Amino acid sequence: MKWFERAITPNEAFFVRYHVFPIPTQVDLATWRLRVGGHVDRPLELSMDELKTRFPAAAVTAVNQCSGNSRGRFSPRVLGGQWGDGAMGNAEWVGCRLKDVLAAAGVRQGAVEVTFDGLDKPAFPSVPDLVKSLALARVLDDPNVIVAYQMNGAPLPMLNGFPARLVVPGWYATYWVKNLSDITVADKPFERFWMKPAYRIPDNPCGCVEPGTAPKATVPIHRMNVRSFLVSPEPGARLAAGRPVTLKGIAFDGGYGIREVEVSDDGGSTWRRVSLGRDLGPYAFREWSAAWTPPRAGAARVMVRAFNRIGESQGTEPLWNPAGYLRNVIESVEYPVG
Amino acid sequence: MKWFERAITPNEAFFVRYHVFPIPTQVDLATWRLRVGGHVDRPLELSMDELKTRFPAAAVTAVNQCSGNSRGRFSPRVLGGQWGDGAMGNAEWVGCRLKDVLAAAGVRQGAVEVTFDGLDKPAFPSVPDLVKSLALARVLDDPNVIVAYQMNGAPLPMLNGFPARLVVPGWYATYWVKNLSDITVADKPFERFWMKPAYRIPDNPCGCVEPGTAPKATVPIHRMNVRSFLVSPEPGARLAAGRPVTLKGIAFDGGYGIREVEVSDDGGSTWRRVSLGRDLGPYAFREWSAAWTPPRAGAARVMVRAFNRIGESQGTEPLWNPAGYLRNVIESVEYPVG
Numbered sequence: 001m002k003w004f005e006r007a008i009t010p011n012e013a014f015f016v017r018y019h020v021f022p023i024p025t026q027v028d029l030a031t032w033r034l035r036v037g038g039h040v041d042r043p044l045e046l047s048m049d050e051l052k053t054r055f056p057a058a059a060v061t062a063v064n065q066c067s068g069n070s071r072g073r074f075s076p077r078v079l080g081g082q083w084g085d086g087a088m089g090n091a092e093w094v095g096c097r098l099k100d101v102l103a104a105a106g107v108r109q110g111a112v113e114v115t116f117d118g119l120d121k122p123a124f125p126s127v128p129d130l131v132k133s134l135a136l137a138r139v140l141d142d143p144n145v146i147v148a149y150q151m152n153g154a155p156l157p158m159l160n161g162f163p164a165r166l167v168v169p170g171w172y173a174t175y176w177v178k179n180l181s182d183i184t185v186a187d188k189p190f191e192r193f194w195m196k197p198a199y200r201i202p203d204n205p206c207g208c209v210e211p212g213t214a215p216k217a218t219v220p221i222h223r224m225n226v227r228s229f230l231v232s233p234e235p236g237a238r239l240a241a242g243r244p245v246t247l248k249g250i251a252f253d254g255g256y257g258i259r260e261v262e263v264s265d266d267g268g269s270t271w272r273r274v275s276l277g278r279d280l281g282p283y284a285f286r287e288w289s290a291a292w293t294p295p296r297a298g299a300a301r302v303m304v305r306a307f308n309r310i311g312e313s314q315g316t317e318p319l320w321n322p323a324g325y326l327r328n329v330i331e332s333v334e335y336p337v338g
Numbered sequence: 339m340k341w342f343e344r345a346i347t348p349n350e351a352f353f354v355r356y357h358v359f360p361i362p363t364q365v366d367l368a369t370w371r372l373r374v375g376g377h378v379d380r381p382l383e384l385s386m387d388e389l390k391t392r393f394p395a396a397a398v399t400a401v402n403q404c405s406g407n408s409r410g411r412f413s414p415r416v417l418g419g420q421w422g423d424g425a426m427g428n429a430e431w432v433g434c435r436l437k438d439v440l441a442a443a444g445v446r447q448g449a450v451e452v453t454f455d456g457l458d459k460p461a462f463p464s465v466p467d468l469v470k471s472l473a474l475a476r477v478l479d480d481p482n483v484i485v486a487y488q489m490n491g492a493p494l495p496m497l498n499g500f501p502a503r504l505v506v507p508g509w510y511a512t513y514w515v516k517n518l519s520d521i522t523v524a525d526k527p528f529e530r531f532w533m534k535p536a537y538r539i540p541d542n543p544c545g546c547v548e549p550g551t552a553p554k555a556t557v558p559i560h561r562m563n564v565r566s567f568l569v570s571p572e573p574g575a576r577l578a579a580g581r582p583v584t585l586k587g588i589a590f591d592g593g594y595g596i597r598e599v600e601v602s603d604d605g606g607s608t609w610r611r612v613s614l615g616r617d618l619g620p621y622a623f624r625e626w627s628a629a630w631t632p633p634r635a636g637a638a639r640v641m642v643r644a645f646n647r648i649g650e651s652q653g654t655e656p657l658w659n660p661a662g663y664l665r666n667v668i669e670s671v672e673y674p675v676g
Contacts, residue, residue: 137555205561206594206648217475223543226649256544259654262609270610271600310544311564311653311666316597319648328649 007250007277007285008061009089011157027119027163027179034101034147034164038115038184041106048163051149054104055096060144062169062283063090063252064176067199067221067325090252090285093167095148098139101183111136113186116166119179132175133186134168144169144255144283147180169283170255172221172325174199200323207326208319215321223254225328226314228261228288228306235333239300244293247274250285251306257282260307263290268303268316268330282309294337303332345588345615345623346399347427349495365457365501365517372439372485372502376453376522379444386501389487392442393434398482400507400621401428401590402514405537405559405663428590428623431505433486436477439521449474451524454504457517470513471524472506482507482593482621485518507621508593510559510663512537538661545664546657553659561592563666564652566599566626566644573671577638582631585612588623589644595620598645601628606641606654606668620647632675641670 029048036044046054066087102114115133139145148167149156156162161178168175201207202215209215228251239245251258257279262271277287286306294300305314318329367386374382384392404425440452453471477483486505487494494500499516506513539545540553547553566589577583589596595617600609615625624644632638643652656667 205592205650208648254543260606268598268611270608272608273606307651307653309653309655310546310657311651311668312543313645313649313651315645315647315649317647330649 007090007280007287008152009091011152011154029163032163034180036101036105036183039108039111039187040185041108044105051096055100057094058097058143058146059092059094060146060169060283061092061280062167063088063285064173065224067172067174091151093146093148094150095146097143098145098147099141101147107185110187111185113189114139115184115186116177116180117182118177119181132177170223172224201325202321206319208321211320221325225326226253226306226308226312227328228304229331230302230304230333237335239294239335239337241294241297241337244291247290247292249288249304251288252285253308255282256309258286258306259309261288262305264303265300297337300335300337301332303330305330345428345618345625346490347429349490349492367501370501372518374439374443374521377446377449377525378523379446382443389434393438395432396435396481396484397430397432398484398507398621399430399618400505401426401623402511403562405510405512429489431484431486432488433484435481436483436485437479439485445523448525449523451527452477453522453524454515454518455520456515457519470515472513508561510562539663540659544657546659549658559663563664564591564644564646564650565666566642567669568640568642568671575673577632577673577675579632579635579675582629584627585630586627587642588625590623591646593620594647596624596644597647599626600643602641603638635675638673638675639670641668643668
């Protein structure tokens with residue numbers, strides 16, 4: 001967790017997750033093109049130079065979090081990669097706005113969705129190619145959805161999507177298609193494997209069901225919920241009773257922005273507000289810190305919870321769903337105090 | 339606010355709101371029938387005796403809150419009745435389940451909505467009759483949606499919907515059609531005046547827009563958000579520094595249930611958990627209380643906020659929408675301390 005003490009996650013520490021193998025290991029920019037087609041007036045084939053010169057550059061600092069982040073903590077256990085809390089990162093992404101690219105291609109009347117395909121191709125025909133879609137209304141005028149070619153001031157690393165990836169701030173990483181090659185506008189909803197049945201959550205406000213049961217109806221996963229983490233001192237670090245330490249961590253949500261973070265050292269009976277770090281925008285990690293003095297020898301447990309601008313916070317009990325998505329229970333860290 | 343010190347609001351103190359006049363002032367049970375028709379196999383005309391004997395009785399304790407409750411506090415001001423916080427109440431409703439009534443009528447394939455009409459008729463033809471609709475999927479299997487004929491152990495008072503009203507726990511009062519006379523199953527979405535353009539909220543997670551602006555897209559108002567109130571001591575009551583008092587109030591949400599209520603007397607820097615009263619179900623007022631001692635002479639301000647089971651809470655700034663709906667900012671009460 002040490003990387004999360006800073007609001008920006010270095011490129012070399014950023015998590016990597018691919019769905020299908022083999023994954024692309026090199027891309028030749030001389031031949032790479034971003035194809036924009038489907039239900040448009042003017043299909044495009046854009047080189048990287050054209051992406052950079054034909055459209056104004058746009059920057060957004062945003063958290064990229066795997067839908068299954070923290071899945072390993074669900075009870076009962078669920079299928080899928082047993083992530084701890086590391087499948088997330090925050091970076092400054094620079095690229096061109098999707099809405100500008102779509103405008104250049106001329107979206108036709110009747111279009112309803114946009115699909116995104118990358119260079120990663122399944123090794124076996126039985127594995128579905130990863131193609132994701134977004135509702136056209138979701139992206140048409142959103143200046144924050146970008147085709148990124150730069151991450152923290154450098155070209156995208158190969159494993160983070162070189163030469164270009166889709167960035168959908170506030171939404172889970174499943175939409176952030178890497179090694180992007182094809183943008184296709186469609187005049188009907190897209191329901192292939194990676195939208196349906198994969199990556200769906202129960203169709204209710206919590207995205208949850210009673211543990212062990214199946215939801216009656218589902219919708220594609222979308223906006224991230226509120227989360228907060230205590231990163232420093234490291235869990236298990238030995239502290240001294242009566243000696244002040246500085247608690248540090250990060251918090252984020254799906255784009256309303258973090259308004260408040262609080263800590264408790266008495267199991268949640270009382271909470272106090274901590275100091276927030278610099279505001280890097282509503283989609284970014286928000287750093288926080290607080291002075292805290294372990295009151296006595298023994299085991300201390302520090303809990304942290306965050307609130308976003310619309311009053312959403314974190315629950316005291318983990319909510320469950322079959323895919324292990326959306327975990328946002330209040331997390332706590334234990335310290336031995338000597 | 340004194341009625342809200344108790345979890346159940348007496349019938350004579352329950353708020354009354356009609357949209358159109360004249361309102362019905364008497365109903366003859368000998369001739370009153372609940373008609374169930376439209377896209378069904380067996381249209382029904384049910385007398386009150388049949389409602390009570392043909393279907394099992396179901397009880398639900400639920401808050402009925404006007405969508406515009408607290409609208410008078412919005413800034414900038416919005417159109418509509420300038421309610422303070424009194425347009426809400428909590429009662430035990432008894433009636434038959436809508437799903438049982440619909441099953442008796444036999445909903446046909448292709449049905450998508452159910453509309454509800456009451457006896458209140460506009461005095462002038464230019465005023466639209468109040469007809470509300472609910473998606474069939476929303477109500478088909480929900481045992482909590484009932485056609486109520488009893489409120490807190492007595493027949494429904496005339497002004498609260500005698501002889502029967504729809505009860506939609508967790509949702510705003512606009513769906514709780516009074517003096518119910520007609521239930522009509524429809525095979526296409528219903529978009530008459532009281533569903534569209536009236537009673538709609540911005541189509542985003544907060545139901546809010548920048549103050550003074552108009553939303554791009556709207557959806558019908560639905561689930562109530564989290565609210566909490568400090569009811570006793572009454573606002574403005576003179577308290578003595580150093581002498582303990584008992585703070586009391588209520589909290590509720592749209593049906594996940596209140597898990598925690600907290601108070602702060604230092605402007606929100608620290609919060610402490612209060613005691614919750616008996617759990618009357620996830621749709622009811624939840625009473626809370628806490629001992630508190632005003633620390634010093636001067637003005638004291640006590641803030642209260644609640645959390646529901648999925649971690650939703652209340653914001654520190656009021657969110658705005660053109661109709662003045664959904665207010666759920668953290669409320670506070672001032673006391674002079676001598």
